Amino acid sequence: MSTVERDTRHDIIDVAERFFRQIGYQKTTVADIAKSLRMSPANVYRFFDSKKAINEAVAERSMSELEATVAAIAAEKRPASERLRDILSATCRINAARYLDNHRLHEMVACAMEESWDVVRGHIERYDAILRSVVADGIARGEFTARDPVTATHCVRMAMLRFCHPLLLAQCAELPGPTVEEMIDFILAGLGAVRSAA
Template identity: 35%
Template structure:
């Protein structure tokens, strides 16, 4: 059983998913070219060919559009992490895979387009719902793997599990948070294996 993957922000307005998706696709392309911060809803309306009022039927603000785009990206990361963790049986290897998959998926998605990376920065800085939900996803996955390791006798059981999970999350945090990830770029090749090894040694019974 894996934690629920981050859901998009609650939809607004008519249940016209084609139009909502059209707005998100156009916004993604526009943000990619001009940047999130420099784009206004008026700019998007001109690009898409809709009125501002029509866009506001589906999204209450530019941030809501940005959150939808951000949620889509985070769901890609989370699906990749779940697949990596689920591919192995032993909890220590699950933890190794988790470290590696989170770093690799985050780098690929957040750095493939520098303009779109602004959305990730805004999400982390302003504590958008999508960012908070993603952090909770990681915490719950850590807890799940820890519990499996304790049940199998491969991880120590003396430390309160919430305390252990919080410590592991803090170790991973520089590679989860986009604000910190850009400052950790020089270490992303070796960091997952080294940090996972350190954590696993601390978990030995």
């Protein structure tokens, strides 16, 4: 793919995301995106074969940005418990900033989950791999007493779901329950975090 083609794809994704935020995924048409970019809908279809493909690209870029942030934290030379705490806090903070006050982005994510589950599943697998690397490191260094990093990682993600899942953030916001910090403390205790390592 040439630089011009890459730039055009990038522009289409930018404009689509702006429309999804402003008027919503369902109301946005390929014609709207094309008009904003001063090109024909047929030209947009040269780069994306459907509106669903555009939505996938918008969702994937958003997910990739989160993955890059948490991967950078995971790579730091610090105790695993500190890195895990910061990864979970960053995930909650980023998702809340993106989705909590934007119902139209909720709609986009809902469509991605219904229409493009492979994109979402790919994100979950990559995110879990990052978490698992930190959990496994903590086990190997004796910071965590948990034995199976795969099961532990799944438990960590599931425990944080109401704080991180774009569709649950708003729905669970008013429900009684622990704060993000309390839940992270609970998770670290469940992993058997050794206090002196933190």
